Amino acid sequence: MMRRTLLLCLALVSMASADVWVDISEGERLYREAGGYGCAVCHGQVGDGGGQAGGYIRGAGLDQLNESLLTNAPMQPLSTVLSEQDRLNISAYLADLAERPLITARFENGQWVGQAEPVSAGQTVDLVLYNATFEPLAVDFPVLKQPLTLPALGTDVWTGVIQDPTLDLPGLTLERL
Amino acid sequence: MKLFKSLALVIVSLSGFVWAESIAVYKSPTCGCCTEWVKIMEKAGHTVDVYHPADLMSLKQELGVPRQLGSCHTAVINDFVFEGHIPEADILAFLENPPEGAKGLAVPGMPGQSPGMARPGETYSGFNVIEFNDQHQLKLFNRY
Known part of the structure; x- marks a missing residue:
């Protein structure tokens, strides 16, 4: 829990123009609930794939997320409800997952x-x-x-x-x- | 179209069950594959009413969908519940002869080669259709 809180407080994503705070817990919430069904239904409970169509996405970065929201048909409608901050938070959660085998x-x-x-x-x-x-x-x-x-x-x-x-x-x- | 509807009515009458006026589908407005599944059902001749509830997950619970069988959309037909990307043929078979005590069917998650997820013309494969009851007991209904 302490590790998670620290990550939440300290996580910084370096952007081209500025440093942006990210909220890993919010990223996790979005992973479970975005669009009313969450990323988990297609990607497994912890980005493991879970045998579903979306597959393994632990460690997927912001660029990959943006690309999928742009080009992947089942994900395209989500692009209308996920703000840039939401996307940062989700990618931070996925990066956090990738720290654990x-x-x-x-x-x-x-x-x-x-x-x-x-x-x-x-x-x-x-x-x-x-x-x-x-x-x-x-x-x-x-x-x-x-x-x-x-x-x-x-x-x-x-x-x-x-x-x-x-x-x-x-x-x-x-x-x- | 009128002829088709009359013919459909005769067929369902002969087969021993009658569809509800329409299929109620509960989904998120951002769900693209749900819309594809709805299109498949409409193309098969069914009338589908789509709803976008504020809290889809709570609704699934209220309808009695076992949590581990969750998918993106939930359909209700004649008080039975159909969760996820179920082929129309299985829904027809279920409604024609509902198994005793059964609440509905589910295809959990998002199998890539299921209706609404598969590419047009692609054979459905790699998933199971699960029957469930009010006690959340599960049974295999069909395998693809």
Whole structure:
């Protein structure tokens, strides 16, 4: 939380003509709610793609966002409601996401499989868990500290510090990216 | 057009169900792919009334759409709820013989090769149509 607040207070984006304050929390809110449905519906809960049409956008910059709002048909209508400041805030949120390695894990056919970006010990990661079955699923990876239950076809995101960079989570087969 | 409507009426009468006067679609004014889905339904001969509620997410909750099945637009037909980019054929099949206890169907998220997202003429693929009930229990309805 403190890290997030610091980022909110200190984040500065250098522009050609001036330094502009950005609000990462506002960028996150817009990511979830812009246009009434948010970027998340096309890009996953944390820019991970989530198997949707929009794909992975963690770390996408302001230029990429502006280009997509200009040329990508499903996104074009959003360009009318996102101000320049909104766009800065969203791109700052996406940059913030990219600071954390992403681990995705999907439970299907009785097993967890996933992918992991390179992780160092002590690093904060985003762990996206998806239950691809039609029944609720209890998840008790030790790293979570406390178990959680994913609803049928549900997704949850755990953000926390990984101490063991081998990501040796019981029952999870990971592909290293 | 009159002949088409009469023919459509005969067909739905024979098939055992009657459409509501129109399909109510709730969407954001900034949603382009929702509009594409509406066009597909209109092209198939249905009348669609489009609404832009101030709080789309709350409306989905009120209509009973399970949170994890959310997409961009929500349609209501004959008190059943249809969330997201569902092919018309599945809606017809559902309405013709509604599964016991079912509240509606959903295609969660934004699959790239679903109606309203796919390029014109592209085969629908890579997504599931999910049936749900009031208790938010889920079942596979169709697979593409």
